[in-house]
Amino acid sequence: MRVIGMMSGTSADGIDAALVRLEGEPPNLKMVFEDHHRTEFRGPVRAAILRVAEGDKTTSGEISQLNFALGEEFARAALAACEAWNLSCGKIDLIGSHGQTIYHQAVPTRFLGVGSVNSTLQIGEPAIIAAQTGIPVVADFRTADMAVGGQGAPLVPFVDYLLYRSKHVGRVALNIGGIANVTVIPANASHADVFAFDTGPGNMIIDALTNVITEGRERYDKDAQIAMAGQIVTGLLDRLMRDRYFEKKPPKTAGREQFGKPAAERILAFGKEHGLKSADLVRTATIFTALSIADAFRRYILPRAHVREMIVAGGGTHNPLIMGQLAAMLPSIEFIPSASFGVPEDAKEAFAFAVLAYEAWHGRPNNIPAATGASRPVVMGKIMRPFTRRRKTFER
Ligand SMILES: Nc1ncnc2c1ncn2[C@@H]1O[C@H](COP(=O)(O)OP(=O)(O)O)[C@@H](O)[C@H]1O
Ligand SMILES: [Mg+2]
Numbered sequence: 001m002r003v004i005g006m007m008s009g010t011s012a013d014g015i016d017a018a019l020v021r022l023e024g025e026p027p028n029l030k031m032v033f034e035d036h037h038r039t040e041f042r043g044p045v046r047a048a049i050l051r052v053a054e055g056d057k058t059t060s061g062e063i064s065q066l067n068f069a070l071g072e073e074f075a076r077a078a079l080a081a082c083e084a085w086n087l088s089c090g091k092i093d094l095i096g097s098h099g100q101t102i103y104h105q106a107v108p109t110r111f112l113g114v115g116s117v118n119s120t121l122q123i124g125e126p127a128i129i130a131a132q133t134g135i136p137v138v139a140d141f142r143t144a145d146m147a148v149g150g151q152g153a154p155l156v157p158f159v160d161y162l163l164y165r166s167k168h169v170g171r172v173a174l175n176i177g178g179i180a181n182v183t184v185i186p187a188n189a190s191h192a193d194v195f196a197f198d199t200g201p202g203n204m205i206i207d208a209l210t211n212v213i214t215e216g217r218e219r220y221d222k223d224a225q226i227a228m229a230g231q232i233v234t235g236l237l238d239r240l241m242r243d244r245y246f247e248k249k250p251p252k253t254a255g256r257e258q259f260g261k262p263a264a265e266r267i268l269a270f271g272k273e274h275g276l277k278s279a280d281l282v283r284t285a286t287i288f289t290a291l292s293i294a295d296a297f298r299r300y301i302l303p304r305a306h307v308r309e310m311i312v313a314g315g316g317t318h319n320p321l322i323m324g325q326l327a328a329m330l331p332s333i334e335f336i337p338s339a340s341f342g343v344p345e346d347a348k349e350a351f352a353f354a355v356l357a358y359e360a361w362h363g364r365p366n367n368i369p370a371a372t373g374a375s376r377p378v379v380m381g382k383i384m385r386p387f388t389r390r391r392k393t394f395e396r
Contacts, residue, residue, distance in 0.1 A: 001021070001022050001023070001093040001094055001358060001361075002019065002020075002021055002022075002034075002091060002092050002093050002094075003019075003020050003021075003022055003092070003093060003094045003095070003096060003354040003355075003357055003358050004017055004018065004019055004020075004078055004081065004082075004092055004094075004095045004096070004135075004354060005017070005018045005020060005095075005096045005097075005098075005349075005350040005351055005352065005353035005354025005355070005356075005357065006018075006074055006077060006078065006095065006096065006097045006098065006350055006353065007098045007349040007350040007352075007353050008041075008098070008099070008100045008124075009177040009178055009314075009349060010053075010101065010177060010178030010179050010204060010255060010256065011177055011178035011202075011203060011204065011207060011220075011315065012041065012046050012049045012050055012053065012100065012178075013040070013041075013046075013207075013219065013220070013315070014038050014039055014040040014041050015038065015039045015041070015073065015074060015077035016036065016037075016038050016346060016347060016349065016350040017036070017037045017038070017039070017077055017078060017081035017350055018033065018035070018036050018343075018347040018350035018351040018353075018354055019033075019034040019035040019036070019037075019081070019085060019087075019092075019354075020032065020033055020034060020351055020354040020355065020358075021034055022354070022355065022358045025359075025362065025364065026162060026359075026364070027162075029162055029355070031162065031163070031342075031351075031355055032342070033342050033343045033344070033347065033351055034085075035081075035084075035085050036344055036346060036347035036350070037077075037080065037081035037084045037085065038346065039073075039076065039077035039080050039081070041073060042073075045069065045070070045073060048062075048066055048069075049066070049070075049100055049102070052066060052102045053100075053101070053102045053103075053256055053260075054256055054260055054261050055256075055257075063102070063123070066102075066123060067123040067124065067125050068125050068128060070099070070100055070123050070124035070125070071124050071125030071126070071127070071128030071129055072128055072132075073124065074097055074099070074124045074128075074129050075128050075129045075131075075132035075133060076132075078095060078129060078132075078133050078135070079132065079133060082133075089133050089134055089135055090134070092133070092135050093135070093136075094135065094136055094137075094138065094354075094357055094358065094361055095129060095130075095133065095135050095136070095137045095138070095357065096137075096138045096139075096141075096353040096354050096355075096356055096357020096358070096360075096381070097124060097126055097129055097137055097138070097139045097353065097357075098122060098139070098141065098349075098353045099122035099123055099124035099126075099139055099140065100122060100123055100124050101120065101121070101122050101255075102121050102122075102123055103119065103120065103121040104120045104121075104142075104152070104153065104253070104255055105117075105118050105119055105120070106118060106120075106146075106151035106152060106153060106253045107151075118146060118151075118152075119146070120142045120143060120146060120152045120153075122139070122140060122141075122142060124139070126138075126139035126140070126382070126384040127384055129384070130384045130385065130386040130387075131386060131387065133386070134386045135386060136361070136383060136384065136385050136386060137383070137384040137386075138356075138357035138360045138361060138381040138382065138383050138384075139381065139382060139384065140381065140382045141155055141353070141356055141360070141366075141380040141381045142155065142380065143380075143382075144367070144378045144379065144380040144381070145367045145372050145374045145378060145380055146374075147378070148374045148375045148376055148378050149373065149374055149375040150367060150369065150372035150373050150374030150375075151251065151253060151372050151373050152372065153253050153372065154181055154183070154196045154197075154198070154253070154371055154372070155352070155356060155366075155367065155372070155380070156173075156175065156181075156183065156196075156348075156349060156352045157173075157183040157194055157196040157368050157371040158352075158355075158356065158359075158366055158367065158368050158371075159351070159352040159355045159356065160173040160183040160185060160194075160196075160352075161183070161185055161189070161191065161194055161368065162355065163311075163338075163341055163342075163343065164183075164185055164311055164341065165185050165189060166185075166187060166188075167187065167188050168187055168188070169187055169308050169309055170184075170185070170186045170187045170305050170306045170307040170308055170309075171184075171185050171307060171308070171309045171310070171311060172184050172185070172297070172301060172307050172309070172310045172311070172333075173185070173310075173311050173313070173338075174293065174310050174311070174312045174313070174314075175202075175312075175313050175314040175348065175349065176202040176203065176289070176293075176312070176313075176314040176315065176316025176317060176319075176322065177202050177203065177314045177315060177316065177349070178202050178203055178204040178207070178256075178259075179198050179200070179201065179202050179204060179254050179255065179259065180198065180199045180200060180201065180202035180289065180292070180293050180314075180316065181196065181197065181198045181199060181202075182196060182197060182199055182293075182296070182297075182301065183195075183196040183371070184196065184301050184304070184305050184307065186304075186305040186306070186307075187306065191368050191369075191370060192370050193370070194368055194370050194371055195250060195251065195304070195370060195371060196250075196251065196368075196371040197250035197251050197252050197253070197296075197300070198252060198253045198254040199292055199293045199295075199296035199297075200243070200245055200246065200254055200258070200259060200289075200292040200293070200296070201254075201258075201259040201263070201285075201288065201289050201292060202289060202314065202315075202316050203220060203289070203315055203316050203319070204256070204259045204260055204263075205259055205260075205263050205264050205267065205285045205288070205289070206220065206221050206227070206282060206285050206286055206289065206319075207219060207220045207221075208260065208261055208263075208264035209221075209264050209267060209268070209278075209281055209282050209285055210226060210282060212264065212268060213226070213278040213281075213282065214226075220315075221282055221286070221319070223318070223319070223320060224286060224319050224320050224321035224322070226278070226279050226282045226283075227279065227282045227283040227285075227286040227321050228283070228321065229279040229283075230277055230278075230279030230280040230281070230282055230283035230284075231277075231279075231280050231283060232280075232283055232284050232287055233274075233276055233280050233281070233283075233284045235274075236267065236270055236271075236274075236276075236281070236284045237284050237287060237288060237291070239270070240267075240284070240285075240288045241288070241291060241292065241295070243258070245258050246292060246295060246296070246299075249300065250300050251371070251372075251373055264285075267281050267284075267285060268281065283321070286319065286321045286322060286325075287321070287325055289316065289322050290321070290322045290325035290326045290329065291325070291329065293326060294325075294326060294329035294330055297330060297333075307333065308332075308333065308334060309333065309334045309335075309336055310330070310333050310334070310335050310336070311336050311337075311338050311340075311341060312335055312336070312337055312338065312345065313337075313338040313343070313345045313346075313348035313349075314345060314346075314348065314349070315345075315346065317337065317345045318345075323335070356380065356381060357381060359379075360379055360380060360381030360383065361383065363379055364379065365377030365378055365379055366379060366380050366381070367380055
């Protein structure tokens, strides 16, 4: 099958689409990455996502509208990708769409006084994607895992395991998106040996600071240019590293609640109070990302698994300061870009959702209970079949 995986992560920077050719089934699943395309969100769309995801005031009406509007965005992203790849939609068998997370509460909390609830919400209406492309869509992956007691995250370890497992080498897959997360695959691991968790911030704080400092002109600190002009503020770094999140034992997940706008605002306030340069704040936030990853590695990974290689993906791999610091902090580890395993760093998560969709389509369980905490393996993803005839031509 030829499958498109689509993903927009916590950075809400745009939709990555990966074209993947799949054949067979695990453990002998053949996965070949073919191409990648990215579609930026239009400014007001991104602003609306961030507003809602930050927990600002909204209405059920706005969320309903945003679900449909994002359905249009994802459909547009799929069509634009097909056009860029010079492929007609008729040549695509399936789409796996993660959607956009606007809420994720992994741990059950009291609700309405009638019990505890945990929940998650990914939007980007799959019916619209199916209607506009004429391709069946698998979406809404996380809910099925949560319905059997899991945290609904992380889901990519299922694919990390397929890509990186080795009889002899212990490996960690590191993804630096808005949040940074790891999948640990000890040598000769079975599913039960795999563990995964969010280490803490990826690019999220750096992005938020950059946006404020440049008065909205820049969305992220390209090639760490701003950070390179600044100095580390150790007092601030120490304070950031004292976050309770780092004390928590895995499995654990992080989001905008911990490392979003409020965190950036605290840093800005600290900077103002101490008369620091903007670049110092960005540099410190960048080192914070690297340090929190290295710290998690030493605290929670090394004692449990002998690891030699770290396979890196996500937009943060393009930040030379994060990568340089990581390499300096973990000298015994060999850092390998995911592209060396056939999947480019920017396409990794989209690739994963193509694989998860393919498994769902065939009715095979695609969660790793050891990673999510689910009570059992389940088939994640709801299937939307298109009612329209398949399109023969491109259309935007
Ligand atoms: N050249 C670059 N220099 C520094 N940071 C970069 C660069 N390219 C991408 N990034 C970072 O990667 C982020 C996007 O990463 P991505 O993996 O898409 O995250 P997510 O999964 O959260 O959407 C951007 O917001 C930016 O912070
Ligand atoms: Mg992204």
